[in-house]
Amino acid sequence: MRRRLADVSAPARLAADDEGLGRDELALATRNHGLPLEAMRHDITPPGLHYVLTHYDIPYVPDDTDWRLTVDGRVRRALSLSPEELRGRPAVTTRVTMECAGNGRALLTPRPVSQPWLVEAVGTAEWTGVPLRLLLAEAGVDPEAVDVVCTGADHGVERGVEQDYQRALPIDVATGQDPQVLVAHTMNGAPLPPQHGSPLRLVVPGWYGMAQVKWLRQITVADTRFTGFQQSVAYRIRQEPWEEGVPVTRIAPRALLVPPGFPDFMSRARVVAPGRVPLQGRAWSGGAPVTAVQVSTDGGTTWHQADLEPGRGHRWAWRRWSWNWPAVPGEHVLSARAHDAAGHAQPLEQPWNRGGFANNLVQRVPVLCAERPVHG
Amino acid sequence: MRRRLADVSAPARLAADDEGLGRDELALATRNHGLPLEAMRHDITPPGLHYVLTHYDIPYVPDDTDWRLTVDGRVRRALSLSPEELRGRPAVTTRVTMECAGNGRALLTPRPVSQPWLVEAVGTAEWTGVPLRLLLAEAGVDPEAVDVVCTGADHGVERGVEQDYQRALPIDVATGQDPQVLVAHTMNGAPLPPQHGSPLRLVVPGWYGMAQVKWLRQITVADTRFTGFQQSVAYRIRQEPWEEGVPVTRIAPRALLVPPGFPDFMSRARVVAPGRVPLQGRAWSGGAPVTAVQVSTDGGTTWHQADLEPGRGHRWAWRRWSWNWPAVPGEHVLSARAHDAAGHAQPLEQPWNRGGFANNLVQRVPVLCAERPVHG
Structure with a gap:
């Protein structure tokens, strides 16, 4: 007992x-x-x-x-x-x-x-x-x-x-x-x-x-x-x-994507139609203002500069970013990567510690661009 | 691909x-x-x-x-x-x-x-x-x-x-x-x-x-x-x-406990001090009004009749129930069981189906009654 x-x-x-x-x-x-x-x-x-x-x-x-x-x-x-x-x-x-x-x-x-x-x-x-x-x-x-x-x-x-x-x-x-x-x-x-x-x-x-x-x-x-x-x-x-x-103190820089297209209920995988897919998301950092967001659609091999909305005086809030993706049929892995004014960027390999704290590894979003027209 | x-x-x-x-x-x-x-x-x-x-x-x-x-x-x-x-x-x-x-x-x-x-x-x-x-x-x-x-x-x-x-x-x-x-x-x-x-x-x-x-x-x-x-x-x-x-149509009867005492962060196990522990919770049924709630503190071996608040005209809402538990040091498993006017009661064995729907198995809440005084 x-x-x-x-x-x-x-x-x-x-x-x-x-x-x-x-x-x-x-x-x-x-x-x-x-x-x-x-x-x-x-x-x-x-x-x-x-x-x-x-x-x-x-x-x-x-x-x-x-x-x-x-x-x-x-x-x-x-x-x-x-x-x-x-x-x-x-x-x-x-x-x-x-x-x-x-x-x-x-x-x-x-x-x-x-x-x-x-x-x-x-x-x-x-x-x-x-x-x-x-x-x-x-x-x-x-x-x-x-x-x-x-x-x-x-x-x-x-x-x-x-x-x-x-x-x-x-x-x-x-x-x-x-x-x-x-x-x-x-x-x-x-x-x-x-x-x-x-x-x-x-x-x-x-x-x-x-x-x-x-x-x-x-x-x-x-x-x-x-x-x-x-x-x-x-x-x-x-x-x-x-x-x-x-x-653990201030928030490390991070960018996330609004998931594009529509999801599968169970796998949460995303589905989009071929053509121009507007990508958007948010980026923030507690250490210093976000200065840039890059987007990759090939799992981090190549990166594109996203448009970053002005902060509009909200230093402590996330900022919206956007980029247009010319999607072609197949499987893709989307990522966004935030950089801040202190020179910090999100890591591409996991920053591991025993508590799992302040881990700002770049997000990976698997997306299926389907060959046939979908409603997405 | x-x-x-x-x-x-x-x-x-x-x-x-x-x-x-x-x-x-x-x-x-x-x-x-x-x-x-x-x-x-x-x-x-x-x-x-x-x-x-x-x-x-x-x-x-x-x-x-x-x-x-x-x-x-x-x-x-x-x-x-x-x-x-x-x-x-x-x-x-x-x-x-x-x-x-x-x-x-x-x-x-x-x-x-x-x-x-x-x-x-x-x-x-x-x-x-x-x-x-x-x-x-x-x-x-x-x-x-x-x-x-x-x-x-x-x-x-x-x-x-x-x-x-x-x-x-x-x-x-x-x-x-x-x-x-x-x-x-x-x-x-x-x-x-x-x-x-x-x-x-x-x-x-x-x-x-x-x-x-x-x-x-x-x-x-x-x-x-x-x-x-x-x-x-x-x-x-x-x-x-x-x-x-x-x-799947109407909600099967169910009672749940407001977890007594305080929790351990990770295990979510509950801790109470010895003595009178007021238990309370809610009960509801979509098929017919709830007529009774029973409480067990020994894993379902014995059951006690809880006090059930009147419905006050809210037929489709849960009702509060309460019962005072004389807690003694040791480990206990608390349960509450709802009965409704159609004669349905919560099952004591899992009602299994492939989708996992309408499963109203009686809840089991493990509680540690600690020997030493705690703030709970």
């Missing part, structure tokens, strides 16, 4: 070479969900289509009257704020493309056993809230501050460690102005949905999803480095389990 | 005994999504948490000005209606629990290879629209009418057959008043989201999801039985592939 938390909470592991997806991975895949890639046609992801990853349960908050966000720790004056108070303050709205740090994990060889994303763990929303730097200024941050620890109301166990979800931001990121971190109360003009952190969440433009603490109830200024589970155990880039590893 | 639709569109198959989930099944699981079961606490499923299954792509309809719904075939006067015209008509609102016909499929042995639901393909919404029977009356249905064929704008290929998604309702169901079929334009008081059929969809209370045609653009009255792919090939209950099979 098992009676301890460790009994239900196995260590991290890699799948064996021939190991199909397990029921544990499936249980995560059926409750978390990605963006159906055809919905990248929308600049702002429609409600319910933005990717969602929750480590534990979605907290049940039918009424936020009693909710308090505290700002405490190494501050001169602790704050306790209700969502209503925060909604009454001057607000900033930022369009942000958010991506899960584990996006692409299920395509890795070997496959880290965790949330099994293919490439769809992304979405773009307009988040409205109060800049975190203003709340910290109001509380008066100790000059010795190092980290700002953010705690959510979501509670669970992970590799034997019972915890509330907690992540820290370095003090310079938390108080930075570019990007400006938000305590958001509004998503696309409406109150946050439960799965996106109702009533309050952190939004850290340009960073992977693990930093965007949902169901935010405490912000603690610390004068030492935070070493909680999600900071020092999870979300580190390691080749071997004993390494200290490098923290 | 493969050049035909059949090349990307394999026949239906069953997984081998030891076969883990494939990438094709995962691709469906990451884009379609279930209801995180803790969200059953809400009477009405919050936006974005209702289950979604789309066979092909979600059509892109940024503006429905040019959308037309036609009513044609064996009618005296064909109709062509815009969403705006339909929104201007007297409307009916019905609270409906909708469930995918394939819910539970991934738990079957052997497993039919298709959308791999565990048990979470369900959701409850208030749908507002115009009764289909009124539109059909206005068009003037031929007395010889047999089927009403509904066509969506979603287009794809399935087992080699290129198609728009099409399903028929028998004329008596289409014109019935209990339930009353709706051409819905509103979900929970807002326009339909893209993934739920924007701008118009069918809502057939009490029937599985395959009947609820989304992106509805044509309603055709026919004087012969409809034999399209989704009617005569898919969505039939068969033991062997050569059987004609029985059509």
Whole structure:
């Protein structure tokens, strides 16, 4: 008879070479969900289509009257704020493309056993809230501050460690102005949905999803480095389990295609008719603005320069790209490759690590150009 | 070089005994999504948490000005209606629990290879629209009418057959008043989201999801039985592939638990503290009202009668049930079992068929009651 938390909470592991997806991975895949890639046609992801990853349960908050966000720790004056108070303050709205740090994990060889994303763990929303730097200024941050620890109301166990979800931001990121971190109360003009952190969440433009603490109830200024589970155990880039590893931070550049033509239900293979096929998609990078997108229709042998829409002031949001493909009958593999102003480009070989984090391998989209006319 | 639709569109198959989930099944699981079961606490499923299954792509309809719904075939006067015209008509609102016909499929042995639901393909919404029977009356249905064929704008290929998604309702169901079929334009008081059929969809209370045609653009009255792919090939209950099979229609009774305590991230196992653990969940049936829910905490050996909330006039929606569990340390398997007024109860052994349809096997929820105090 098992009676301890460790009994239900196995260590991290890699799948064996021939190991199909397990029921544990499936249980995560059926409750978390990605963006159906055809919905990248929308600049702002429609409600319910933005990717969602929750480590534990979605907290049940039918009424936020009693909710308090505290700002405490190494501050001169602790704050306790209700969502209503925060909604009454001057607000900033930022369009942000958010991506899960584990996006692409299920395509890795070997496959880290965790949330099994293919490439769809992304979405773009307009988040409205109060800049975190203003709340910290109001509380008066100790000059010795190092980290700002953010705690959510979501509670669970992970590799034997019972915890509330907690992540820290370095003090310079938390108080930075570019990007400006938000305590958001509004998503696309409406109150946050439960799965996106109702009533309050952190939004850290340009960073992977693990930093965007949902169901935010405490912000603690610390004068030492935070070493909680999600900071020092999870979300580190390691080749071997004993390494200290490098923290996962900003989103690596990525481009994805709106899948052309129409799909087969089961294989999800795409079918197009011969002739001019307009290709389009989105590209983003958290490190530096996207500067170019290249497209290949032959599996990466040759590349074409795509048209890239201007950013229109939305530095932290994806940009649309397009290119016209003269399709001929046969099988093709389509790819798009983003480059950013820091000189980073998506890798053509998988950037593997044990957690399956920040993997921005170029996408491969198999397409059948059918000989006979199709409706696509 | 493969050049035909059949090349990307394999026949239906069953997984081998030891076969883990494939990438094709995962691709469906990451884009379609279930209801995180803790969200059953809400009477009405919050936006974005209702289950979604789309066979092909979600059509892109940024503006429905040019959308037309036609009513044609064996009618005296064909109709062509815009969403705006339909929104201007007297409307009916019905609270409906909708469930995918394939819910539970991934738990079957052997497993039919298709959308791999565990048990979470369900959701409850208030749908507002115009009764289909009124539109059909206005068009003037031929007395010889047999089927009403509904066509969506979603287009794809399935087992080699290129198609728009099409399903028929028998004329008596289409014109019935209990339930009353709706051409819905509103979900929970807002326009339909893209993934739920924007701008118009069918809502057939009490029937599985395959009947609820989304992106509805044509309603055709026919004087012969409809034999399209989704009617005569898919969505039939068969033991062997050569059987004609029985059509999938109304939702079989099912009860599910709101998972108690808190989860382990990876195993999704539940952890509770010893003592009184309030259990709750939902129960529904499309065939007849739910009359009782029983709860077991010992894997189905003994059963306890749960409290069942009154239906409050929402015949087609789930009902809440509750029961207090005196939990003692150790491992337990929790189940709930729904009974309906037609005398149907959930089976304790899997009701297997090749498509994995209408499988309402009693849920099993492993729970660890930990010896030491936990925060759960």
